[in-house]
Amino acid sequence: MTKPMDKKSPIEITLTERNEGVTITQWVYSMLRNAVMNGEILPGRALTIRELAALLDVSPMPIREALRQLAAEGALEIQGNRRVLVPHMTAMKFDELCEARIAIESHAAARALPYIDNVKLDELRQLDCLIDDAQEQGNLNKISILNQNFHRSLYTANPHQVTLPLIESIWLQLGPFMRLATNHLKDHYLVDRHNDAMQAIERKDAFALQIAISADIREGFAFASTPELLQRFIEESES
Amino acid sequence: MTKPMDKKSPIEITLTERNEGVTITQWVYSMLRNAVMNGEILPGRALTIRELAALLDVSPMPIREALRQLAAEGALEIQGNRRVLVPHMTAMKFDELCEARIAIESHAAARALPYIDNVKLDELRQLDCLIDDAQEQGNLNKISILNQNFHRSLYTANPHQVTLPLIESIWLQLGPFMRLATNHLKDHYLVDRHNDAMQAIERKDAFALQIAISADIREGFAFASTPELLQRFIEESES
DNA sequence: CTAATTGAATTGTGATCACAAATACACAAC
DNA sequence: GTTGTGTATTTGTGATCACAATTCAATTAG
Numbered sequence: 245m246t247k248p249m250d251k252k253s254p255i256e257i258t259l260t261e262r263n264e265g266v267t268i269t270q271w272v273y274s275m276l277r278n279a280v281m282n283g284e285i286l287p288g289r290a291l292t293i294r295e296l297a298a299l300l301d302v303s304p305m306p307i308r309e310a311l312r313q314l315a316a317e318g319a320l321e322i323q324g325n326r327r328v329l330v331p332h333m334t335a336m337k338f339d340e341l342c343e344a345r346i347a348i349e350s351h352a353a354a355r356a357l358p359y360i361d362n363v364k365l366d367e368l369r370q371l372d373c374l375i376d377d378a379q380e381q382g383n384l385n386k387i388s389i390l391n392q393n394f395h396r397s398l399y400t401a402n403p404h405q406v407t408l409p410l411i412e413s414i415w416l417q418l419g420p421f422m423r424l425a426t427n428h429l430k431d432h433y434l435v436d437r438h439n440d441a442m443q444a445i446e447r448k449d450a451f452a453l454q455i456a457i458s459a460d461i462r463e464g465f466a467f468a469s470t471p472e473l474l475q476r477f478i479e480e481s482e483s
Numbered sequence: 484m485t486k487p488m489d490k491k492s493p494i495e496i497t498l499t500e501r502n503e504g505v506t507i508t509q510w511v512y513s514m515l516r517n518a519v520m521n522g523e524i525l526p527g528r529a530l531t532i533r534e535l536a537a538l539l540d541v542s543p544m545p546i547r548e549a550l551r552q553l554a555a556e557g558a559l560e561i562q563g564n565r566r567v568l569v570p571h572m573t574a575m576k577f578d579e580l581c582e583a584r585i586a587i588e589s590h591a592a593a594r595a596l597p598y599i600d601n602v603k604l605d606e607l608r609q610l611d612c613l614i615d616d617a618q619e620q621g622n623l624n625k626i627s628i629l630n631q632n633f634h635r636s637l638y639t640a641n642p643h644q645v646t647l648p649l650i651e652s653i654w655l656q657l658g659p660f661m662r663l664a665t666n667h668l669k670d671h672y673l674v675d676r677h678n679d680a681m682q683a684i685e686r687k688d689a690f691a692l693q694i695a696i697s698a699d700i701r702e703g704f705a706f707a708s709t710p711e712l713l714q715r716f717i718e719e720s721e722s
Numbered sequence: 723c724t725a726a727t728t729g730a731a732t733t734g735t736g737a738t739c740a741c742a743a744a745t746a747c748a749c750a751a752c
Numbered sequence: 753g754t755t756g757t758g759t760a761t762t763t764g765t766g767a768t769c770a771c772a773a774t775t776c777a778a779t780t781a782g
Contacts, residue, residue, distance in 0.1 A: 267765065292733065303767045308734085309551055316555035318648060325774070326734055336643040343594065344587075344646050351586040355579065404575040406656065407583050409557060410649040417645065506735065531763065542737045547764085564744070565764055 255291070255299060257284050268302050273310040275300070280319045280330060283420030283481050287330045291320070319416040333421070333478050335471055341418050342465050348411055349395065349461060350454040353441070356402040357450050364401050365445060371397060372438045388426040394438060395457075420481050425464035437463065494530070494538060496523050507541050512549040514539070519558045519569060522659030522720050526569045530559070558655040570656070572717050574710055577660065581704050584653050587646055588634065588700060589693040592680070595641040596689050603640050604684060610636060611677045627665040633677060634696075659720050664703035676702065 257279035262271040276296075279285050291311065297304045311328050314320045321331040360368075371394045378386040392415065399408050415422055437460035444452035468474035496518035501510040515535075518524050530550065536543045550567050553559045560570040599607075610633045617625040631654065638647050654661055676699035683691035707713035 269765075294733075304734095305766050305768095309548070309765095312548055313551055313555045316552045318645075327774095328734095334643070337645060340594065340641070340643045340645045344590070344649075347590040348583075348587060348649075351583070355582065402579070404573070404579045406557075406576060406579045406653070410583075410587075410652065413649065414645070508735075533763075543764095544736050544738095548735095566744095567764095 253286055253289060255285060255289070255295065257299075258282070259300075267306070269306040269309045272296075272300060272302065272306045273313055276310055276314055277319065277416070280314070280416060280419055281422065283423075285330050287332045287482050289329060291328045291330075314416075317416055318413045319419075330419070331417070333419075333481065335474050335478070338418075338421065338468060338474060338478075341414055342461070342468075345411070345414050345418075346458045346461050348407055348414070349399070350457045352399040352402070352405065352407045352411060353453050353457045354450040355407075356399050356405065357445060357448060357453055359401045359403065360398075360445055364397075365442070368394065368397060368442060368445070372436075372442065375438070384423060384426065388423045391426045392422070398441075421465075421468075421477065424467055424477060425461075492525060492528060494524060494528070494534065496538075497521070498539075506545070508545040508548045511535075511539060511541065511545045512552055515549055515553055516558060516655070519553070519655060519658055520661065522662075524569050526571045526721050528568060530567045530569075553655075556655055557652045558658075569658075572658075572660070572720065574713050574717070577657075577707060577713060577717075580653055580657050581700070581707075584650070584657075585697045585700050587650055587653070588638070589696045591638040591641070591644065591646045591650060592692050592696045593689040594646075595638050595644065596684060596687065596692055598640045598642065599637075599684055603636075604681070606636060607633065607681060607684070611675075611681065614677070623662060623665065627662045630665045631661070637680075660704075660707075660716065663706055663716060664700075 257275055260271075260275055260278075262268070285291070293304045293307045293311065296307045296311075300307070311320060315322050315328060319330075320328050322328055371390060375387060375390045375394065378390055395411075396408065399405055399411065418425075437456050440456035441453055441460065444450075444456050468477060496514055499510075499514055499517070501507070524530070532543045532546045532550065535546045535550075539546070550559060554561050554567060558569075559567050561567055610629060614626060614629045614633065617629055634650075635647065638644055638650065657664075676695050679695035680692055680699065683689075683695050707716060
């Protein structure tokens with residue numbers, strides 16, 4: 245009965261240094277954002293303002309602002325009771341997010357294509373090389389970040405682009421599953437879709453570029469090709 | 484000594500009543516959101532927390548939260564100086580937003596199709612009738628809202644849908660141009676794209692539905708078919 | 723033992739204050 | 753008139769406090 249019941253599962257997020265010129269709110273925001281992306285916070289676990297304030301040793305104010313922003317971006321969910329938590333993943337939602345990624349990102353890629361010059365192309369090539377290096381090292385975290393940089397760099401070639409915030413919102417909602425995607429990439433990197441994309445860019449072939457990006461995303465999420473496999477990863481992320 | 488004289492153009496937003504159970508932050512948020520959608524705030528005009536707090540007769544706190552949320556949704560822009568303002572529209576950005584709408588909304592429609600049953604179909608038919616009525620009345624505001632309801636109702640037929648927040652973010656960035664779109668619809672409502680969409684839904688024809696939604700959006704924005712025309716509307720919205 | 727209840731602790735919301743940075747402005751120098 | 757410069761004001765940020773609503777725990781009734 246009076247079992248020494250611990251406090252609810254403790255929240256542990258990787259702390260980073262606060263750079264100069266960065267407001268406390270921005271600092272808190274980036275740490276919480278990374279925590280969500282890395283699956284450091286259990287889905288369904290309530291995030292209270294005061295608890296996080298004590299954890300990060302700041303006043304409740306910056307926490308409030310960061311939580312609200314992350315909720316607006318879909319990284320967190322605000323319940324009717326005004327409780328804030330990391331939303332649970334479901335197989336159907338995962339499928340929707342995956343297909344939304346494909347639809348939006350292939351569109352963003354095609355829209356960026358006309359703006360890609362040789363300088364940008366070199367930048368993309370370098371990023372792709374870095375990814376290959378990281379894959380040989382097997383540095384999962386690095387691969388994931390570099391892979392996102394590759395996509396981001398491609399889409400932002402379009403100076404009038406408006407979709408990157410939407411894309412990043414989906415990435416946030418995918419959270420730790422984004423890392424699993426890049427993990428699986430390693431096994432199948434025989435077919436380098438980034439290379440396909442680069443060749444399509446060189447040929448200024450928008451359709452081929454869309455195919456390559458779509459395939460890159462879809463094959464990355466092949467680890468969830470069956471409902472059973474996906475369910476395993478979901479359960480894994482909830483513990 | 485110096486009197487509080489407003490040198491800047493005064494901010495005037497339509498005030499609404501605060502419903503019960505709605506927090507002040509939510510109330511402020513919805514008013515500011517409507518103000519942006521209706522073009523009541525001049526692009527480039529700085530929105531200061533204290534000024535809005537005085538205007539709405541609340542403390543600065545709810546204003547801060549509402550502004551941050553709207554900025555996260557793309558309705559407002561936070562400059563490096565941390566000034567908050569309604570972003571300026573450009574011809575290129577308008578084009579990007581329009582094409583993004585087409586890509587995402589046609590995707591959302593196709594994804595919703597399998598979930599549309601007869602009940603939902605009736606709901607859509609009723610909404611379409613209401614739109615026709617409003618068009619005969621020439622009630623621009625009503626048309627605009629009903630038209631958004633039609634699209635929203637269609638996309639939310641999918642219970643696992645994840646794209647509506649992204650779509651609404653684009654609507655917000657389009658702001659007053661969304662109304663112009665529905666305005667122009669009136670002139671060309673000979674070809675009722677909503678009817679096309681409905682027929683595609685009845686036939687469970689995803690591709691035809693995408694075509695209909697794309698055409699509905701594109702024809703709505705036909706008022707900006709030439710750079711000169713668009714420029715006129717942009718200048719109109721900035722004064 | 724289960725379920726309901728009640729009181730204590732915790733929570734989000736919103737107001738107020740302090741402060742450093744950014745801005746506006748009057749005035750001097752050219 | 754134009755440009756620089758100092759001060760005065762306004763601004764966003766962040767801390768602290770008050771309060772109503774919610775949550776949690778122990779206790780009680782069945």
